[in-house]
Amino acid sequence: MIMIKPNKYVCLFIAISFIFIFPSYSKANKENWNNILKEASGQTVYFHAWGGAKNINSYINWAAETVKKTYNITVKHVKVSDTSNVVSRILSEKNAKKNNNGAVDLVWINGENFSSMKKNNLLLNENWIIQLPNSKFLDFKNNPSLLNDFGVSTGGMEMPWGVSQLNFYYDSKYIKAPPKSALKLKKYILTNKGRFTFPQPPDFVGTSFLKQILIELIADKNVLKLKYDQSHHEKMLKPLFDWLDEVTPHLWRNGKNYPSNYLALTELVADREIDIGMAFNIAHASNAISEGKLSNTVKSYIHKGGTLANVHFLSIPYNSSNITSAKVFINFLISPEAQIKKQNKNFWGDPSVLSSRKLTPEWKEKFLNLPRGSATLSNEELDLKLEEPHPSWVKVIEDKWIKKYGSNN
Amino acid sequence: MEVNLCRQFTKALLILLALVIIIPIFFGFLGFFLPSFGYFPAIGRYDFDLSYFNSSFDLPGISKSFKLSVFTGLFSTILALFFSQVILLKLFQTNIYNYIRLIIAPLLALPHITMAVGLIFLFSPSGLIFRLISPWLTGFDRPPNLFIIPDEYGIFLILGLLLKETPFFLLLSMSALEQLPARKVFNVGRTLQHSSFSNWFLLIFPLIYKKIRLVIFIVIAFAASVIDMSLLLAPSTPSTLAIRIFQIFQTSEVNSIFIASNLALVQFCIIIALILLWIFLEKIIKQNFFYIFLIKILTRKKSLFVDSLFIIAMVLFLLSMMGVASSFLWSISENWHFPNFFPSSFSLNNILIFLYQHQSTVLTSVCISILVSFLSIILILIWVELTETINFKILYFEWVLFVPLFIPQISFLIGLQSFLVTLNFQSFLLALIVVELLYVLPYCFIILAPALREIKKEFIKVGSSLGKNRFERLVFIKIPLVSSSLLTSFGIGMIVSLSLYAPVYFIGAGRINTLTVEAVNLALSGSRQDLGLATVFQVIIPILILLIIAYLNKKLTKWRF
Incomplete structure (x- = not known):
């Protein structure tokens, strides 16, 4: 009944x-x-x-x-x-x-x-x-x-x-092949010390970046659709935090300081303090180019397995x-x-x-007939979209990140 | 009998006036004190225990936050005090002394946030200084990966505070100095074979110190709990205590209000502890053995030491000016990438767009500041009149006016906001004006009240003999006599109001936006052009105010004679 x-x-x-x-x-x-x-x-x-x-x-x-x-x-x-x-x-x-x-x-x-x-x-x-x-x-x-x-x-x-989708951008004048997966990105960070960073979680884009890496590294993606349950799911976060353990010391400012949001990344890319920026707005890089903030050689990309949308x-x-x-x-x-x-x-x-x-x-x-920006990806290129994990994962990832990297320096 | 009644009435009025200030302070304090123990009846919580202290102290990295706040608060105050004295000592017997006020006026008028922005424009790895020496000297064709601005220990936060507090101490010391027979003391010292340095620090400084002691405490309280500057200059992993409170207060969990309130209480205690520590240090320095020790070190001629300190102070002064200048450059720049020292193109477009989008913000900021400053002046006039009428020796009572400056802003505002929400208070503007009044009134009071009280009794007597009543005497005799102080007080009131960040953020609840709040937002989102613009307005408006006041002052003086 x-x-x-x-x-x-x-x-x-x-x-x-x-x-x-x-x-x-x-x-x-x-x-x-x-x-x-x-x-x-x-x-x-x-x-x-x-x-x-x-x-x-x-x-x-x-x-x-x-x-x-x-x-x-x-x-x-x-x-x-x-x-x-x-x-x-x-x-x-x-x-x-x-x-x-x-x-x-x-x-x-x-x-x-x-x-x-x-x-x-x-x-x-x-x-x-x-x-x-x-x-x-x-x-x-x-x-x-x-x-x-x-x-x-x-x-x-x-x-x-x-509609938004996580996307990355870089200056094609200096970088020929941007790293299009979590593993390649790790290699990139380790070889280019201090040239990558993300907005400080709990910023929305910063946390989304962590989720993106988690989705790429987790063994069973279906788990992410469930409500987070500490007894079963805590170990699933390990690949993400192993990845972070390796890259954090090699991030911008040695991982001891982070930009406050994704817009701050634009200025850092423009001055070449960092190599890769990220945003949820697919036209962000194009907008920044037309505002004169980024050079017109900047291009966007997403990871090979798709990105959060x-x-x-x-x-x-x-x-x-x-x-x-x-x-x-x-x-x-x-x-x-x-x-x-x-x-x-x-x-x-x-x-x-x-x-x-x-x-x-x-x-x-x-x-x-709407024109598309020079650095905006086409619908076909943006085709691979990853589903957002259940919202209950967000707080867990954020808290753990803050505890490990956001408060110990 | 009637006179007595009148006296009683005035007394009651005076107490009522004091209540205008005491009541918000009281509720602001209760508003964070009670919830920090878990007591918040409005949302059905009646616990009263110490568990939230555990939650607070369990926060990751909280001890680092404590250390940062204490370190930056204490050192910026000590250094600012020290530098202000060195500058004064160097310039005391020169012609420049007469111009110091003029030179530091714009520095005093700048909001804290503007100074922070200037430092960022100069010192960040992609800032002007690195551009100046790159790539020809450093070999950098891109900004180096350095952990500066913000830095790990809050050094730049100290520097930022130092740049703002030194002129403030300088101004106050000069006012104190003018009431002292400084030249005489100085010459006595000289006959005793003191160097000018020891002469100053052993003979004159103690006299100045007595007069500015209260303000030093206010500066410690402010520096150890500053929010806007910390947002830009303090490290973020973790940040200072004030920022931690700020962040926790904003998270959307039911318990966050209790933890934030608890930390607010902890911060309040830390500030009391800092002031006690300061008093303890005073005691040590007063000891004989320490004094003798000091004399031994200082009496040797060490002009090199003083000179180098003075040069450092001058460099700091230049830095703050350069920072502001670079904001101007950023505001009209386009395509200004590292390592170019100058923008590759300029455009006024940004200014026009900014003005169009922010005209209401600029207008609101200015209107609120005028209103608040005006109210402050009226309240002070009434206050001084009333205290005079009953000849009431309540000068001790006047410290009440300064209490808002001792309570950390964030603690007080969290408390007050809890109350406003509970009371279902609708008028954000009215609440904001009352709260701003608490912060503006003390500064206006310091300038206006002494001037009013120094008016010679003879003038008043002439007035009364001409049959003028109290009100007429105030309007036609007193106010014209103190017009210059009144205008200055009004201007400073406006400037203080314009530079407030936390009160607008908390009490304005996003519905009321001012330039300072906008500037912090822009700084965090990193658009340097817009930030430069917001900064330009924050510089121009106070300077305009100062100029208008100087002009009016001149006008009024002419008219009187």
């Missing part, structure tokens, strides 16, 4: 989702949406989003100006240095029973932060993504990564915003002060108009989440 109950809900959920996603069934929805638009007009949305990159900030600024003009919604970008601060803020509000009028109306999120918000019931607990008219451009049916965040089901509580999302906290206007803003951000600008290398270069099959022919054409 007990087993059947949740299944019933799942069936119901799927059935309802299909009804809503199906484009012809939209009249009632449309009216509903018009009411939402009316209600949202004049509201202010505090959008908490990582604010470290200039091009992303300008993109958000553009989006804010556009929704101000079209919907009379004011969007204030609260520039966050680490999204876990946002989670801790909402958590402390919940603890203090501040259940409405929270400081955060909308948050840019994925992975561990999402799973921690979901676990602590900090998200708007309804399947709201299908209410948004522009969700019709997303292919939830054929692309499960849009409904799963690091293997955790989103439950319709976060809207896909963009994930979707990043937009989500609404349970105590958001302006839920309706947050939804309207999200709806705008997943419109073809906003997504094409986001994918444009001159603005952000972050790939669209829309499905080309669901777009009108005109939009399809426009997306196809």
